[in-house]
Every structure is written in C-alpha cells, then in structure tokens.
Amino acid sequence: MPFSEKLPDYRKISVLLFEAFSNHCLANTIEPFRAANTIAREPLYIWQYFSMDGGTVTSSSGLPVETASWPHARPQGDILFLMPSYGFRDLATPRLSHTLRAARERFQLIVGLDTGAWLMACAGLLDGRQATIHWDEFTLFAETFPDIDVLEDRFVLNSDLATCGGASTAIELMLEMIKQQHSAMFSLEVGALFMHGDKLDLHDPYQRMSSHKLVGSATALMRRTIETPLTIPELAGRLKTDQRDLERHFQKEMTMSPLAVYKAIRLREARRLVELTRLSVAEIATRCGYRNASALTRAYRLEFGAPPRTHRSATGP
Template sequence: METGDQHFDILVLPEINLILVASVIEPLRAANRIAGRELYRWTLHSPDGGTIETKSGIPVPVAGAFRPGRETDPLFVLASYNWKRHATRELKFQLSQTARHRSLIAGIEAGSFILADTSLLDGFSATTHWEDFEDFSRTYPQIDTVRERFVIDRKRITTGGSLPTLDLMLELIRRAHGYSLALEVSRLFIYEQERTRADLLQMPSVGNMRILDARVQAAVKLMEDTVEAPLSLARLAKRSGVSARRLQHLFREIMGVAPHEHYLALRLNAARRKVIETRASFADIATETGFNSASAFSRSYRSSFSESPSGTRRRLKTKAISAG
C-alpha cells in the first residue's frame, strides 16, 4: 500500500480562510511526522506570486505565481470569499490547460465554483459548502451536485468546507498508506476531556465518519484502554451493551472497517510510537501492545507499515546521522 512520496500543487486565492489552508496541509505534515519519513510534499502558489492575505489577517507566503506547464501532480484550488473577483479569465485559462495533464484536480470549498465555472466539473459529481449548495446546483445543472462532505469522482475532488476538507485529506492518506496511519493522523486533531453522558453527541471525526453511536464510542474507548491486553469481540460487545454481530455491523457502517481492524490499527500505532520513541526491545513492545510474540508483532508491523520494526529504527538512525 505504501507508495513513493506524493507532491501536491496548491493554488491559494486571496480572501481565503486560514483554517482551510491548514485543513489541507496539516494532515500531510502530521502523516510525515508519524511515519518518520517524507510521504508528502507540497508547493503553494498564488495567482500573481504575492503573499496571500487571509480573512484572519495572517499572511500565507507562497513559492511563486501559478504558471503551470505540463505538470502531472495533483492540483488543489483553494478559495473562500469573493471567488469571482479573483478567478480571472487568465486564471481560468491556466486551469483549463493544466487540467489536461493533471492526475487530479480538487476544488476546495469555493474552489468548486472555480472548477465549475471553468467547465472542469461537467459530467462529474461534486459538492460545495452547504450555504452555497442551492446556488451551485442551480447555476451548473450539467454537474451532478450531491449533499456530501466531500466527493471524489475519478479525476475530480470537491469539498464542502474546512472540516470536510480535513476529512478528505484523511481519506486520501488512508487510500495511499492504510487505515492505521489515517487513524493516527485523525487522533492528533482530536481534543477530548473526560466525557460524561451529556457529551455523547460531541464526537471526534475519524476520517469522514463521525462516531454518533454511543455503543461504538464505548467499544472504541474500551479498545483504547486495553491495547496491552486486547479483549475478544464478544467481551467488547457485551461491555458496550450490544451483541457481537450488531457491533460488527455498526463498525462497518460507521467506521468503515471491522472492529478487529480498528483494534489492530490502535495497537500497531502504539507499537510504532514505542519503536520510534523508546529503546525498548521488540519483544517488550510486542507484549505491551497485545501481541503473542515478537515474530507475530513483526509480521503485523511489516504488513501495515511496509518495513520491519528494526527497519524503522535503522532508517531513523541513518537519517539522524545524516542530519548531524
């Protein structure tokens, strides 16, 4: 599942929301940090090469003006307010030309309007911010407009706002590098205090899924608390107040994976942190994350992360020596 490093071109239009830019970049940065390698790179552009002034007054520096040639890397077009003012005839011509070569083009929030206005969404399914949905669908009847947080349709992507964009990036990470990495990235953006029953509807996002079922939430919390000694599905289900079969169904429906897949991802992510951050033996790490043996741990680790635990440490040691 691991692929080579991926580069994104990011075109940022003026009057952007700062959080929208962060929603694209921060999951990629986090994935690099967690993986301990450069899985993702990105280059920011503005229409004229000038620093972008965000609506919050915090400037976003860019590498230069958007002057595409025959690049094939994915292109993300980010826009928030007054997109018509900034989507000049020249910019739309550039987008139309570069679309011939790009592996995909994403319209992020109001960026979906710019792609639609350039006829780059004709015949595709797409979405946009909920406040603009009716206007978008009425203005562009040739586009199959759907009420989703984000839409991936062949070589086109559209999102409905900042948090849906974060969900999109987690989904792209999952598709490229697996559920374990996407889960760990998502957990970096979750702020949780001790919950009471009144908090049950204030759930974190995991990819594009929101845990709105108290029974699934209870099972996930149990998994997080029992990484060292994993519970059987039957015990998880009983303590979560549901049958094992029903829990399987709920996990598939809400989380998109089976309970054992989520459980294993939690344990492997805990193990990878220990591999990277401690000098503990692999046998001890295996025990501390619920594996029967170091060999079983090593097999699961390699299957998920495309390298052995010793390979991770060796690579990071080499990187540290080179940096020194």
C-alpha cells in the same frame, strides 16, 4: 520542499491560494500529508504553494503565505488543491477559468476546497458531474449551475475531480485520499494523530447505521482502551450495536476484522513508545495491553518484521 528534488514514489501536490483563503482549511488539508510523511519515515507527499501572481497571499485571519507565480512555474503533478474562501465570485475570471482548464491536462486530480467548487464550475470542469460546496453557498450554487448534480455531502471524491464542503470536512477528505492511495490502516494511523474519530451519538439512529461513523467511533474507543483491551463483544456492547454488524462495517471500511484493527492500533502505539521513549519493553507491554515483554515482542516481530530493540537502536541512543 523544491519539486526538483528526486524522491521515490512521492505524490506531488500544488496548492493554489487566493486572498482571504481559510487558514483552517489549509491546515486541515496539508497537515494529514505531513503526518503521513512522519509516520512512513519517508516523503510520501511533497507540496508547494502558488498564487496567480506570486508573492505573499494573506488568509482571512491574517496569516501570510509566500507563494510562487502559477503562470511562471506552470506546475504539474498528482493533485491540485484550489483554496478560495471569501470573495470567491470575484475570482471567477476568464483568466482563471482558462488556467484551470489547462491544469486539467497537467494534474491527475483537481480538488475544490471550501468555495473552490464555484471556480471549477465556472471553468466548466463540473458539467454533468457530482459536486458539493460550502454549505452557506449550497442553494445558490445549485441554482447557478443546473448542469451539476449538487449533493449535500461532506465531500465528493472521484478519480479526477473532487469537491469539499468546508474547512472542517477537509481533513475527512484527506484521510479518504490517503486511504485510497495507501491503506485503511495507514489512514487510521494518520487520523489518530489528530484524534480523528468522534464519539458515537447513540441517540442518532442514522449515525449508528453509518459504517464510517461506527468504525470511527469504534477505533476511537480502541485507542482509549489500549492498556486494558476490551473483547469484541464488549466493544460492540459499548457502541450499542450487534457484534455481527460491527464485523460487517469493519470489513466494509477497513477490509479487516475489529480484532485485527485493535491489535494493529496497540502495536503502533507500542512502536511509538519504543521510538520516542526510554521505557522498558516490559513497561511498554503493560501500557499496550500485553501480558509481558515476550508476548509483545512476538506480536511486534510479526507486525513489523523486527523486534522492538531493532527499532529503538535505529532511532537513537
């Protein structure tokens, strides 16, 4: 989508690609924003791909991506993603370092993905800051840049700079960014499209005590039991945690109770079925754990400000 289009309240994203970038990392970065636009039914995010010289850039798996020339476009906006992968040390040239220092003035947030932290460090952007990098490069990164507080975290997100440990963690960082920019519930809804929310490893006590992991596992279980909802004590029992701890973790991560989140998940599934299927409201009520169509309609109206039939008529015949 061209940046010249006038769109209300959108965030402008630039992606600076380098040869042999990770296609996995690119998909995990952009797809959550595409999903956010789909769910919101409006362009919350727009993005464009750049490279230092423009033209076709090819991923490590052979995927070609057409890019605009960074020096010619001189883009600016809300978020700049740096996406190198293999051969990143050869990319850290004085020209690129100058480019990144200049970009610092034109973007609210610069994010180094995969080995992008190395390029940021060479440009002096991370001095005195916390950062992480792909785990294969962690030790060398810490030794090469002693002025950086290198953390063994999946990502490090601050208001102006962020770094991420690899392709598999990129989606977690994007969901956290969406959470901060919109809401925890909206981020959860985006994550659900990618089945994000791993099953809890009950043999790992550290994972069990993590708010993020526990809430992710709880919401995944909620999604699997929409038709026959569990009580909150039953949910806590399935997760082998105390109900009060479960409530506390949800308040910390979601600022909502487990019951409120469970209800929101069920109603968003109901809205999806209303808009994408021709199922009757009574059938949707059954599939979403409501006693009857009237009960669903009341809850639906309170959540979305309109009854199911209004959303159905707005989305097609």
